[in-house]
Amino acid sequence: MLIGIPPLLGPQLLATLRAMGHGDEIAIVDGNYPAEEQARRLIRADGHPIIPVLDAVLSVLPVDEAVPEALFRASVKGDPALADPVHHEMEAVCAKRAPGHKVIALAGADFYARVKAAHAIIATSEARLYANIIIRKGVINPPETKTQ
Numbered sequence: 001m002l003i004g005i006p007p008l009l010g011p012q013l014l015a016t017l018r019a020m021g022h023g024d025e026i027a028i029v030d031g032n033y034p035a036e037e038q039a040r041r042l043i044r045a046d047g048h049p050i051i052p053v054l055d056a057v058l059s060v061l062p063v064d065e066a067v068p069e070a071l072f073r074a075s076v077k078g079d080p081a082l083a084d085p086v087h088h089e090m091e092a093v094c095a096k097r098a099p100g101h102k103v104i105a106l107a108g109a110d111f112y113a114r115v116k117a118a119h120a121i122i123a124t125s126e127a128r129l130y131a132n133i134i135i136r137k138g139v140i141n142p143p144e145t146k147t148q
Helices: 011-019 050-058 085-097 108-117
Strands: 025-029 042-045 071-073 103-105 120-124 133-136
Touching: 011 042, 025 050, 025 108, 050 085, 050 120, 050 133, 071 085, 071 108, 085 103, 108 133
Parallel strands: 025 120, 042 120, 071 103
Antiparallel strands: 025 133, 071 133
16 A cells, blocks of 8 residues: 555555656556457456546546647447447546546547557456547646746
């Protein structure tokens, strides 16, 4: 356990988040997603639904400010115009943790391709369908130094 770090973020996940560089992407996926097959690096978050995992990750991971789009979600039946309640929940977490960033819905093939290219996949036990999101990591700027 660490002060200020959500206990849901285990050692493997924390190490992966820390190892990611600016512009690297991480996918958080539901229990039906073929994560084992598609992951370059797989982190299991078995027993956890997606929303608490997303909230915990965004509590420590900066979202990329250098690009206009840095948060992406899966689409219902591959149609970006459709959204399920879980997508609205994801958007609420992102609005709280990464204000000013819009969650972009991607068509099925585009989403799958982006997940395959991601630095890592976090596989949750989320039972709801299409409950998948990608986060592009940003930077943490150094503190300003005072000149004398």
